[in-house]
Amino acid sequence: MGLRLFIREHIPFFVFELLVVVFILSLYWLDGFRNLNTAIYSIIISLILLVSFLLIRYFARTSYLNKITQLPKTMEDALQKNAKTPEYIQTEQYMHELYHVYQMEVQALYEQKSRQEKFLNQWIHQMKTPISVLELLLQNEGPLDKKNVQEEVDRLRRGLEMVLVNARIERFEEDMQIERVNLKAIVTETINELKRLFITNKVFPVIHIDEDLTVASDSKWLKFAISQFITNAVKYTFEPNKKIIISTEASDGTILLHIKDEGIGIPKSDLTRVTKAFFTGENGRKTGESTGMGLYLANEICMKLGHKLTIESGVNSGTTITLTF
The missing domain is CATH 3.30.565.10 (Histidine kinase-like ATPase, C-terminal domain)
Structure with missing residues (x-):
């Protein structure tokens, strides 16, 4: 997979080499092929230089190519540093920073969700008190104490207002x-x-x-x-x-x-x-x-x-x- 990816990436080099060969042959054709051996020698030298460059480039990038052609099983596998060229070293650094940003966003979402759940649980627990008081007041056979009822209703209202604000605080700017x-x-x-x-x-x-x-x-x-x-x-x-x-x-x-x-x-x-x-x-x-x-x-x-x-x-x-x- 690594070699196949490398070849696909460097197809423009082969196309360029083909254009160089055509250019050299065109020059010697215009010259009447008086020094054909020199033309062949020039083509061979250019091919050797290209192949040598690509081989050195390939072996320098083998570990990195193998890394990106195999799906990682853990995040540690993906964050291993295998690059040897400046371009791929910079790419790996970019990926590490991107993962750091991703971690921060996930942590923020987790904290938000955890805070919402914890607050909701506490709020539900506290709202049981005024509801229990209202039930006791309603069960009382005597005249209904409207003052106490109103106090408990106010507590429920303030609690509802707080839970609504807590739900909307994350989208505050949309409602400001x-x-x-x-x-x-x-x-x-x-x-x-x-x-x-x-x-x-x-x-x-x-x-x-x-x-x-x-x-x-x-x-x-x-x-x-x-x-x-x-x-x-x-x-x-x-x-x-x-x-x-x-x-x-x-x-x-x-x-x-x-x-x-x-x-x-x-x-x-x-x-x-x-x-x-x-x-x-x-x-x-x-x-x-x-x-x-x-x-x-x-x-x-x-x-x-x-x-x-x-x-x-x-x-x-x-x-x-x-x-x-």
Whole structure:
């Protein structure tokens, strides 16, 4: 197979040699074949030179030709280095880099699939809690407690919203629309949607944002990120009558949005990892309701929108999340 491939590859050389022979004979024919022996000698010399060149070329490429004419059984077989010529050495290097790119893409797809499966399993497990509570409320023979029902429905709604965002985050660019959005309007709308969560936890929002302040962002995705920040702020404020202070400030041509709570804070050991997927930390284990995906998704959205996210916190001193536009 290797020899056959080599011959097929070098057919132009044989055609060229044939043209050289015809050219030499034509010259001597025009000269009247006065020195025919010299013509024959010239043809023989050119043939010897061609055959010698092809033989040297063939033996230099034998291992490489044998390699590419046999289907590899393992990837290690395909990545063996057998080339001896600069061209084939470069080809092998290209194949190794191509395989590296392929590995990175496969690993990214595997991680994405694994993350989706793990999140879905955790989400299904956590959604059993509000469903169980609803079933107990419905089985109660007394009057239906609409307040508790609404709380569990809200938990289901927030869980559904998170799983939908997680499913769409990989195709974020297809659903992104950057425009000037009113920051106070988005924050106010988000707080109104979470008002029952505030009331249940006896936490109060305080907004210090100018009415006309606008930023360049996607209103839908930004709203989800802010919702996650506020939800976490409320959820980890265990004492009643505490505040969630949402304010803005201008600095060097940028707008800073601060979301500050008076909750239990984040341990220093967890602070650098709270935006990692599935990381719940000490606080998540205290509540038992954390999926470890809220801040991860919010951070991913902020990065894709080009908004810098910083988190400052300390144990029992609250947490301040800052978005830089």
